[in-house]
């Protein structure tokens with residue numbers, strides 16, 4: 001009985017995700033869904049990404065948080081369209097929340113929509129929202145054991161951004177182990193090592209992103 005209920009929720013979500021996908025296709029917008037645990041650096045990476053796009057590629061952002069508007073304010077100050085979703089307790093975004101946020105995003109005027117999911121290492125990966133790529137962000141401060149302990153997010157993502165590499169000298173963490181274990185879960189994962197703080201390594205991430213815009217959308 002419980003399993004039936006869960007599968008019906010996921011079916012309904014999938015139908016709405018397909019509607020969102022259709023809308024993105026119509027407007028030729030490439031959509032990434034960025035997931036990580038709280039504080040791994042999603043908003044910082046999005047800020048650096050928007051600055052690096054420098055208006056040449058037009059972006060919009062949907063911010064997902066349990067409550068508050070802090071992240072949307074950070075992104076809004078960069079002059080790009082942004083909508084804040086407050087889930088009111090839910091640990092992930094779902095397709096219906098994105099559908100309801102979309103009227104606030106001028107899809108006809110943008111090439112890239114970045115969705116920042118709620119900070120959580122598990123739930124966001126369970127829900128498609130109509131994105132073309134899920135992207136996982138792992139900060140090295142979380143430890144190198146995370147891929148094998150929280151495999152789903154790594155399995156569902158097309159790209160893994162390993163963040164906060166500037167902290168390497170202060171941590172007992174093996175980035176090689178993160179890479180090796182992540183690839184054992186998902187051999188086709190694209191992996192980038194960055195410091196969103198000082199923009200080290202950001203060009204590899206930007207090349208990947210730019211390479212998908214107008215191709216996969």
Ligand SMILES: Nc1nc2c(ncn2[C@@H]2O[C@H](COP(=O)(O)OP(=O)(O)OP(=O)(O)O)[C@@H](O)[C@H]2O)c(=O)[nH]1
Pocket residue numbers: 036037038039040041042043044045071118119120163164165166167194195196197198
């Ligand atoms: N040292 C260092 N700090 C970083 C880096 N990226 C982000 N931070 C810091 O980490 C903290 C959290 O960054 P956010 O970008 O807000 O993280 P987030 O994933 O958006 O957080 P939530 O939205 O709450 O889940 C901030 O104090 C950032 O300045 C980095 O590459 N290196």
Ligand SMILES: [Mg+2]
Pocket residue numbers: 042043044071116
């Ligand atoms: Mg954030």
